[in-house]
Amino acid sequence: xxxxxxxxxxxxxxxxxxxxxxxxxxxxxxxxxxxxxxxxxxxxxxxxxxxxxxxxxxxxxxxxxxxxxxxxxxxxxxxxxxxxxxxxxxxxxxxxxxxxxxxxxxxxxxxxxxxxxxxxxxxxxxxxxxxxxxxxxxxxxxxxxxxxxxxxxxxxxxxxxxxxxxxxxxxxxxxxxxxxxxxxxxxxxxxxxxxxxxxxxxxxxxxxxxxxxxxxxxxxxxxxxxxxxxxxxxxxxxxxxxxxxxxxxxxxxxxxxxxxxxxxxxxxxxxxxxxxxxxxxxxxxxxxxxxxxxxxxxxxxxxxxxxxxxxxxxxxxxxxxxxxxxxxxxxxxxxxxxxxxxxxxxxxxxxxxxxxxxxxxxxxxxxxxxxxxxxxxxxxxxxxxxxxxxxxxxxxxxxxxxxxxxxxxxxxxxxxxxxxxxxxxxxxxxxxxxxxxxxxxxxxxxxxxxxxxxxxxxxxxxxx
Amino acid sequence: xxxxxxxxxxxxxxxxxxxxxxxxxxxxxxxxxxxxxxxxxxxxxxxxxxxxxxxxxxxxxxxxxxxxxxxxxxxxxxxxxxxxxxxxxxxxxxx
Numbered sequence: 389x390x391x392x393x394x395x396x397x398x399x400x401x402x403x404x405x406x407x408x409x410x411x412x413x414x415x416x417x418x419x420x421x422x423x424x425x426x427x428x429x430x431x432x433x434x435x436x437x438x439x440x441x442x443x444x445x446x447x448x449x450x451x452x453x454x455x456x457x458x459x460x461x462x463x464x465x466x467x468x469x470x471x472x473x474x475x476x477x478x479x480x481x482x483x484x485x486x487x488x489x490x491x492x493x494x495x496x497x498x499x500x501x502x503x504x505x506x507x508x509x510x511x512x513x514x515x516x517x518x519x520x521x522x523x524x525x526x527x528x529x530x531x532x533x534x535x536x537x538x539x540x541x542x543x544x545x546x547x548x549x550x551x552x553x554x555x556x557x558x559x560x561x562x563x564x565x566x567x568x569x570x571x572x573x574x575x576x577x578x579x580x581x582x583x584x585x586x587x588x589x590x591x592x593x594x595x596x597x598x599x600x601x602x603x604x605x606x607x608x609x610x611x612x613x614x615x616x617x618x619x620x621x622x623x624x625x626x627x628x629x630x631x632x633x634x635x636x637x638x639x640x641x642x643x644x645x646x647x648x649x650x651x652x653x654x655x656x657x658x659x660x661x662x663x664x665x666x667x668x669x670x671x672x673x674x675x676x677x678x679x680x681x682x683x684x685x686x687x688x689x690x691x692x693x694x695x696x697x698x699x700x701x702x703x704x705x706x707x708x709x710x711x712x713x714x715x716x717x718x719x720x721x722x723x724x725x726x727x728x729x730x731x732x733x734x735x736x737x738x739x740x741x742x743x744x745x746x747x748x749x750x751x752x753x754x755x756x757x758x759x760x761x762x763x764x765x766x767x768x769x770x771x772x773x774x775x776x777x778x779x780x781x782x783x784x785x786x787x788x789x790x791x792x793x794x795x796x797x798x799x800x801x802x803x804x805x806x807x808x809x810x811x812x813x814x815x816x817x818x819x820x821x822x823x824x825x826x827x828x829x830x831x832x833x834x835x836x837x838x839x840x841x842x843x844x845x846x847x848x849x850x851x852x
Numbered sequence: 853x854x855x856x857x858x859x860x861x862x863x864x865x866x867x868x869x870x871x872x873x874x875x876x877x878x879x880x881x882x883x884x885x886x887x888x889x890x891x892x893x894x895x896x897x898x899x900x901x902x903x904x905x906x907x908x909x910x911x912x913x914x915x916x917x918x919x920x921x922x923x924x925x926x927x928x929x930x931x932x933x934x935x936x937x938x939x940x941x942x943x944x945x946x947x
Contacts, residue, residue: 409873413877415878415943418944421888425892444906450919452922454923456927462931462935463938468939468942471883481924481931485900491917500902602886621855621859625898628895629896630866631867631870632890633870634867638874739879739883740883743883749942
């Protein structure tokens with residue numbers, strides 16, 4: 389095949405990717421968009437395989453079979469509650485692949501992936517750097533989400549300085565490589581530094597900020613692919629990597645806005661910030677928290693006309709999405725209106741709650757975003773908060789000194805009654821007490837999220 | 853040098869295009885968009901295939917690294933597109 393034919397096919401792939409991403413931004417065209425992008429990928433792979441520069445297929449076949457098997461297994465087995473981990477893992481694999489391509493390219497003196505000149509060598513250095521950071525950064529994010537690592541920020545004061553030093557060292561090595569000095573030894577040193585940097589960048593970031601981190605790592609994996617494209621002068625890699633890098637950045641920004649945090653604050657702030665006067669939880673809750681029972685809440689629900697369900701990460705933890713759907717069905721059969729109020733960062737990745745509710749076959753129209761539902765809480769009889777905490781904390785609205793002040797929240801406290809389903813009074817990711825729990829119109833329903841919801845449904849059915 | 857200018861132009865234009873495409877995505881689609889675009893970033897598979905298939909020219913290490921890259925990128929691509937499809941089918945099942 390001639391080189392221009394190959395490049396034309398790559399162009400077609402890039403166009404399919406663009407169409408695919410465009411499709412993914414509308415609910416109606418999303419399935420088609422995903423298919424389009426997959427076809428684009430298939431085309432790029434087939435054309436590459438038929439290219440005469442591929443001389444042996446043994447290694448490719450081994451890798452492809454292994455990778456496809458693992459990919460299929462992951463994609464079909466993963467539970468929807470674990471999507472954040474899955475995406476973190478896939479981000480990491482993408483970064484790792486770009487890293488391996490860059491090192492392989494440095495080692496080949498001739499052939500299709502060999503780099504030449506200052507452009508190629510700079511690209512190799514940058515791909516190694518970004519790819520390795522994505523690999524270990526995603527691994528740490530995965531560990532935190534899978535709860536293999538503690539979700540709270542870890543590290544030490546001055547870790548930002550260490551990160552800065554590592555980054556400067558890494559960039560110095562990239563420059564040295566670009567100048568044509570240094571061999572594979574230096575590339576390995578760079579890899580090691582970047583791998584460490586990935587860990588130290590993500591370790592100090594707390595569980596609450598994970599949506600931002602995942603979006604950012606998504607962006608990195610795209611930029612790594614684009615950088616790999618510069619090594620070989622491969623246009624399809626450059627274009628698609630850039631697209632993904634940009635989309636990841638936009639999602640990162642959306643998440644930051646939803647939490648009222650700056651990106652720099654998320655990346656560097658968690659430990660360097662002085663942890664102001666911590667509000668004493670006992671003082672907030674003392675004597676004011678009302679514990680309730682399923683029967684009592686059931687009676688409330690019997691007469692409720694409008695019920696809003698506010699899910700958070702606890703819903704995912706308890707796998708309670710189907711139980712919630714059953715409760716909603718029961719309420720609807722009794723004539724109540726049931727709406728789901730979704731905060732943009734509820735859960736641990738952007739849109740996480742929407743996916744879970746969709747799995748439980750909740751109607752798309754009933755999931756309302758924060759801006760849409762907030763004005764209607766005053767006309768709501770009962771709000772059921774399940775496994776959400778910080779996104780309902782009125783301190784974000786009222787307490788100027790609070791670390792979460794200014795974060796947009798769901799104004800659940802304006803409803804007639806708020807029922808909070810929760811295991812205990814323990815704080816959320818932000819580590820703050822929630823005055824909502826001590827409000828006059830709040831009832832606490834302590835227990836496992838799923839069991840509590842099942843009990844509520846039971847209580848309602850008995851009443852009927 | 854002309855080559856690199858053209859490539860950088862492509863990169864910049866693609867970034868701008870990406871930004872334009874993604875603004876105003878409903879929250880419902882944030883997760884699938886992320887896993888879908890993640891699968892697209894597995895395009896690095898093309899580079900991986902070239903490295904793994906370079907045969908005698910590159911030497912053993914190039915082939916081994918290429919194979920590792922093919923494996924990782926294939927997980928990324930296959931897993932990413934499949935799980936995105938699985939999620940989106942749930943959305944389209946109703947409404």
